[in-house]
Amino acid sequence: MDRILYTASNGAARILEQQSIIANNMANVATTGFRAQLAQYRSVPVVPEAGELPTRVSTVAATPGSDMSQGAMVDTGHALDAAIAGPGWFAVQTPQGEAYTRAGEFAVNQQNQLVTQGGWPVLSAGGQPIEVPDRGSLTFASDGQISALGAGDNPRDVQLLAQFKLVNPPAAQMQRGDDGLFRMANGQPPAQPDPAVKIAPGFVEKSNVNPAQTMVAMIANARQFELQMQVVKNASSNEDRGNSILSVQN
Structure with missing residues (x-):
């Protein structure tokens, strides 16, 4: 199986984690004294095996924090x-x-x-x-x-x-x-x-969550998740085509 499936699914998992935090921030827009929670993830190169090119990048969750800025x-x-x-x-x-x-x-x-x-x-x-x-x-x-x-x-x-x-x-x-x-x-x-x-x-x-920025982040995350799922779909399609070609040659 193409390893891109693992890297894409790993990226999708990080996006879902971030989406849950963004959704929690949105739910607390009206909560007195609430501090917006921050979620970050960073890319980590996947160490290739002998003879392979470094073409894969995975993601890991960074240390989460909170926005300590003053609310209204x-x-x-x-x-x-x-x-x-x-x-x-x-x-x-x-x-x-x-x-x-x-x-x-x-x-x-x-x-x-x-x-x-x-x-x-x-x-x-x-x-x-x-x-x-x-x-x-x-x-x-x-x-x-x-x-x-x-x-x-x-x-x-x-x-x-x-x-x-x-x-x-x-x-x-x-x-x-x-x-x-x-x-x-x-x-x-x-x-x-x-x-x-x-x-x-x-x-x-009041809460220091910015509703407009949070909504934009939620939409952007949803689109990123769709892209990750499209990568998984393309990898599966490419594998099916490769298997069909090998079947014909055999």
Whole structure:
């Protein structure tokens, strides 16, 4: 069998992998704080056997990453919304340990804890869940300080609850999880708070996925896949012709 079948099918497999990542990005165009996932593959020459010419090139998946550029900031005016202004992350607690997110659409759960829309407790600078007074109203400061005013309290009795744990580890030290959250890679300890990270109260950061570019990439990938399948079809056709010629000669 012509080895072009293997190289073409390998290329088609890489394209399908990339297409699934592009489709996931497209599905998260409206997800708050989402970071577009990057998929890359590179060509690798196939080492020929003795007497053969180096005419085959295979493909392998390169190390995937994420686009860390800032998404659009939208003013919601909601008291429990906050966006990271510039680089940085909110820290949250998950069953798999501490994780990081840019999604600042917070809520208060039945245990009076400040949580994300996914239900994960938001962590304070001390690494603990943030407790909210019953029916209390919260105010966020740009440095991450959280103040609360209890129901019926005098406005002068505002109390300082905690401070968001805001971190900014190097992107190379973080990895994306299947749940969309980021964590420290290779079992590294949790990131330390970074006082340089600031937030924008009353804002949320939208996904940084560009819908137009993503749609173009999806169409281009589909066409590339069709070309790979055409190569497989042509190789099979050429093999059939070659076999028919040999049959006639015999």
